[in-house]
Structures are given as C-alpha cells and as structure tokens.
Amino acid sequence: xxxxxxxxxxxxxxxxxxxxMVVSLVFLYYPTVRAVALSFSxxxxxxxxxFVGLDNYARLxxxxxxxxxxxxxxLFAACIVVGVMAVSxxxxxxxxxxxxxxxxxxxxxxxxxxLPPAVAGLVFLFIAHPTIGILTGYVEAAxxxxxxxxxGPQAFVVVxxxxxxxxxxxxxxxxxxxxxxxxxxxxxTAELDGVPRTRRLLRVYVPIISPTxxxxxVMNTIYGFFGTFAMVDLMTKxxxxxxxNILIYDLxxxxxxxxxxxxxxxxxxxxxxxxxxxxxxxxxxxxxxxYYGG
Amino acid sequence: xxxxxxxxxxxxxxxxxxxLGSLDRPTARRLDGEQIGLxxxxxxxxxxLVLPVLIAAIVSTKRTGIVTTVGDLLPGGYAQTNYRRALIxxxxxxxxxxxxxxxxxxxxxxxxxxxxxxxxIVYYRFPYKNAVFMFVLFTLLLPVPVRFVxxxxxxxxxxxxxxxxxxxxxxxxxxxxxxxxRQHFLxxxxxLVETAKLDDVGPLRFLVSVLIxxxxxxxxxxxVIMFVYxxxxxxxxxxxxxxxSLQVAQVGLSLLRxxxxxxxxxxxxxxxxxxxxxxxxxxxxxxxRRPLLETFTIQQK
Numbered sequence: 001x002x003x004x005x006x007x008x009x010x011x012x013x014x015x016x017x018x019x020x021m022v023v024s025l026v027f028l029y030y031p032t033v034r035a036v037a038l039s040f041s042x043x044x045x046x047x048x049x050x051f052v053g054l055d056n057y058a059r060l061x062x063x064x065x066x067x068x069x070x071x072x073x074x075l076f077a078a079c080i081v082v083g084v085m086a087v088s089x090x091x092x093x094x095x096x097x098x099x100x101x102x103x104x105x106x107x108x109x110x111x112x113x114x115l116p117p118a119v120a121g122l123v124f125l126f127i128a129h130p131t132i133g134i135l136t137g138y139v140e141a142a143x144x145x146x147x148x149x150x151x152g153p154q155a156f157v158v159v160x161x162x163x164x165x166x167x168x169x170x171x172x173x174x175x176x177x178x179x180x181x182x183x184x185x186x187x188x189t190a191e192l193d194g195v196p197r198t199r200r201l202l203r204v205y206v207p208i209i210s211p212t213x214x215x216x217x218v219m220n221t222i223y224g225f226f227g228t229f230a231m232v233d234l235m236t237k238x239x240x241x242x243x244x245n246i247l248i249y250d251l252x253x254x255x256x257x258x259x260x261x262x263x264x265x266x267x268x269x270x271x272x273x274x275x276x277x278x279x280x281x282x283x284x285x286x287x288x289x290x291y292y293g294g
Numbered sequence: 295x296x297x298x299x300x301x302x303x304x305x306x307x308x309x310x311x312x313x314l315g316s317l318d319r320p321t322a323r324r325l326d327g328e329q330i331g332l333x334x335x336x337x338x339x340x341x342x343l344v345l346p347v348l349i350a351a352i353v354s355t356k357r358t359g360i361v362t363t364v365g366d367l368l369p370g371g372y373a374q375t376n377y378r379r380a381l382i383x384x385x386x387x388x389x390x391x392x393x394x395x396x397x398x399x400x401x402x403x404x405x406x407x408x409x410x411x412x413x414x415i416v417y418y419r420f421p422y423k424n425a426v427f428m429f430v431l432f433t434l435l436l437p438v439p440v441r442f443v444x445x446x447x448x449x450x451x452x453x454x455x456x457x458x459x460x461x462x463x464x465x466x467x468x469x470x471x472x473x474x475x476r477q478h479f480l481x482x483x484x485x486l487v488e489t490a491k492l493d494d495v496g497p498l499r500f501l502v503s504v505l506i507x508x509x510x511x512x513x514x515x516x517x518v519i520m521f522v523y524x525x526x527x528x529x530x531x532x533x534x535x536x537x538x539s540l541q542v543a544q545v546g547l548s549l550l551r552x553x554x555x556x557x558x559x560x561x562x563x564x565x566x567x568x569x570x571x572x573x574x575x576x577x578x579x580x581x582x583r584r585p586l587l588e589t590f591t592i593q594q595k
Binding site: 003004005006007008009010012013016017019020021023024026027028029030031032034035038090091094095097098099100101105106107108109110111112113114115116117118119122123124126127132133134136137165168169173174177222225226229230233234248251252255256261264265268271272275276279 | 329332333335336337339340343344346347349350353360361362363364366367406407408410411413414416417418419420421426429430433434435436437439440441442443444445446447448463464466467472479480484487488490491497522525526528529532533543544545547548551561564565568571572575576578579580583587590591
C-alpha cells in the first residue's frame, strides 16, 4: 500500500478532503453531539432549554410505554432476522441448485432491494386490508378473523410480513454470491457421498458462508430497527395500543407530535448506542471469521 | 401496467445468460425429475415475491380498485386514465420530479466528494491518515434515524427548513462510498500510479484519466446503490419538507391517498402512485444488476 502513496502535498490533500470533512462535521457529528447535550435538557418552545441532568433518562426508564416500545422493537427485529434469513436462504439455495435460468430467477428474487418501504407498506395495507383486502377473504375462510386495525398481535404480523418481503432481495444478493464462492469440489464430494440437498445446505454451505450470514444478521437487525419506519407509519401508526410502536416510530412521535425535544434526544442517544453495539458486534465477528474468507 | 413490467423482466432473460454467466456452474445439463421439481419450487418462490406488486399493477389499471377475489384480478381498461389522473390531475408528477432531482443531486454530489476523499486516502502520504479514515468510517454509526431530531433543529435554525438544500446536502458525506472506492483503488496495480508520477501526471489528472475509466463498473454500482437509497428516503423528507411543491414521491404517496380517498377510485389511485414510485429504482436495478452485484461483493469486505 505504501508504494501507492506518491503524492505528498499536505495542503492539496486537505483541500480534497475538505468537502467530505465539512459535511461530516456539520451534518453528522455536530447533530450527534448536540443530541447528547439536548438529552440532558428540557426544551420548551419559546423558553429555550434548561439543564435537567439525567431527568430525561430517568423518564425513559420509568416509562411503561417506552419499555413496551423497546420490547416490541427487539421482538420485531428478531422476527425479521429469523424470517428474512430463513426465506432468503431457501430462495438462494434453490437459485443455486437449478441448472438453467439462474439469471432470470436471480433478478426475480433480488428486485425487492429496489422496493421503496413506503410502497411495500401501502401494497400490503391494500392486499391485507381487513374489509377489502384480497388476502383477507382467504385467511378468514381458514377460520381466522382478520381485524388487524384493532388486534395488536395481528397488526404486528402483517407489518412483519411486509417488512420481510421487502428485505429478502438484499439478503439473496449476498447469499447467492457467497454460495457461488463455495468450492465446487466440496459440492461434488457431498454429491458423490449421496448427501441429500437440504443436508448439504445446512451442514456444508451454511458453515462456509457464515461470515456473510453474520454480516446479514447485523444488517437485518439495523433494518428492523430503522428501515421499517415508513411501513409502520403508513400501515398502523404504531398501534393498535402500541403493538407496532417500534423505537424509531416512538422517537418520531415524541419529537414531531409532542415536540418534546429533550426527551426525544435521550431516545436518539439510546438508538445511537444500539447502532454502536451492533456495529461493534459485526466488527468483532467478522474478525473472528476472517479465516473463512468471504 | 403489468405488460411493461413483464417486458422488462423478459428483456432481463435475454441478457441474463451473458450478464450473470459466472453464476452458472458447468454441471451436466439433464432434464431429470429432480431438476423439474427444483424449477417448480424456485418459480413458485419468486412468483410469491413478485405477486404483491403484480396485484398492485393490475389494480392500477382498474376503475374502482376493489379486488376481493382472484376473479377480480383481470386487468381493467383504465390504465391510461389512472396514470394520467395521478400524474397530472393529482399532481404526482411534481413529487416524482422532486424525488428525481433529489436523488440525482445526492448521487452526483456523493460520487464527486467521495472520489476526492478516496483519492487522498489511497494515493497521498500525510500525517494522521488513519485517523482521517476512521473519522470518515465512524459516520457509519450515525445514520439519519439516530440524528434526525437534532438535524432538524440545526437545519431549521440555519433557516434552511423546507428547502432543496435540506433534502440533499446532509446526505452528501458517505462512508460507504469512500470505503468501496478505497477498496477498489487498492485493487488497481500500484505500478500505474508510479508510472503516472514519473510522467509528472498530477493527482487530479490521474483521477480523471486513469482511475475513473478503470472504475466504471464500481462507479455504476455505487451510483445505483446510492440512487435507491436516496429515492427511498421517507423519514427525513417527511420531517423537513412541509410544502407540497417540494415534497418527494415517498411522502407524496400518502398525500395521494388523502386526496384520492374522497372518491371511489381511492385504491386504484394509491396503487397507481405505488407503481410509479417503484419504477425508477426497479428499472435501474434491472438494467445495471451486474455492476450492482459486483459492487456489493466489495462492500461486504
């Protein structure tokens, strides 16, 4: 790498880095620092802000609504990770195993990567609508009364399905790439030994592509926490009774419906720490699995 | 609307073999029962993934948009009426145009400033270089959702709330782009830059006449990733934009829902808007899937 460093003008280097540094400082670092500062303040319209110490954090810990939101978020993200990865693993393996037309299958499976979350939310709101949804009649014929506008667990499941649907494409991109890198000799050995396909998937491929899988666990968790805001907003508005009130939606409401910016800043800090922990986990895990290659 | 979608997909078939040939393992091609079973399963799986959007596309061609049984899933004759009504009468063209402008400015701006940053990080020798790289990488921890509340206060304090500046400039710094470009530059032989240096080629000329031409695939891939990211933004425009003339398609969809819900055609309008909003990122994904897939393999490292 050192042989590449042929240019030495310090001023020039500084000037070329300037745009990235300025935008990062002003719009990324400064707001984050300010969020930490605001989280120790009470902010009221017109009267500015006053220091209140850990009051906002004490309110967080003491708030039953917030604790419910934490629980809903963790459960939601966990269901997304499991659901998305199970579906994507199956779809990726099928695409890997078919002999012809992989290209077409692949495009037909990865396209939800481009799907806007708002569109995913509206389409599912429509096809699973309690009164006019095309799915509703069939689900009710199976003996389930569809009323997810007032039934919390049902609302959770409907938003979850929309969220999983949108995220499968992203996972299939990485999983098919990882599977195509598995040495062909391993596949041949397994086939010669008469190992059934599903066992070859679970015992040979899954361990070998585990670095990719851990990367995806972290990305899907972050998606579950943040990427599903539009779906919640358009489908349930966090309800009914907080059943889909994930942290990011709760934060948005605190800031822009109740204008409680100090409290909202404390909630932002919690989310920042969550991302930090997830990134750290990914960093450590990818270190540990480095020997497998990618 | 299902016809253009299908046309796009079938065009993908024609080119898929050459574009994604590397995925095809040269195994013995026999049409045995097992392979037929696999094809049926795979086809069923991808059909389920496409089905919701297919339904949306069909509903966007119908008058009322009430679809309660499979029998209602025949395309109607109202495609032209619906799309014209959504785009022109209900003003959705404005949201689409705003989204397009926002996305293009973000993609071009990010590419430009990230190219400069990656050039310095790979090809310059200067003190605290690792610290600078860490400073850029650390912004991965600061996605919009964790800072939109203080960012809102900052942008409005600057008097820039509800402006085009607000929905573009805060997005311009990109750790992901700098990182992908850095990885790609490191895969270009060092001898090239040494030769350039001996020939007295300056850094900017080296960037323009050597690095950029050698990075076409990655630049296209990164552009698609960033376009999809920018186009699909919902939370920040929802918070910072408060006039319909500046609103983007993602948020405009719920305005369309509100405006359309006065008449009986509400749902077909909402699905029409949904399909319109889906088309630009989907078209880019289908057209540029090969560089996109290649770029993703860099990102993961």
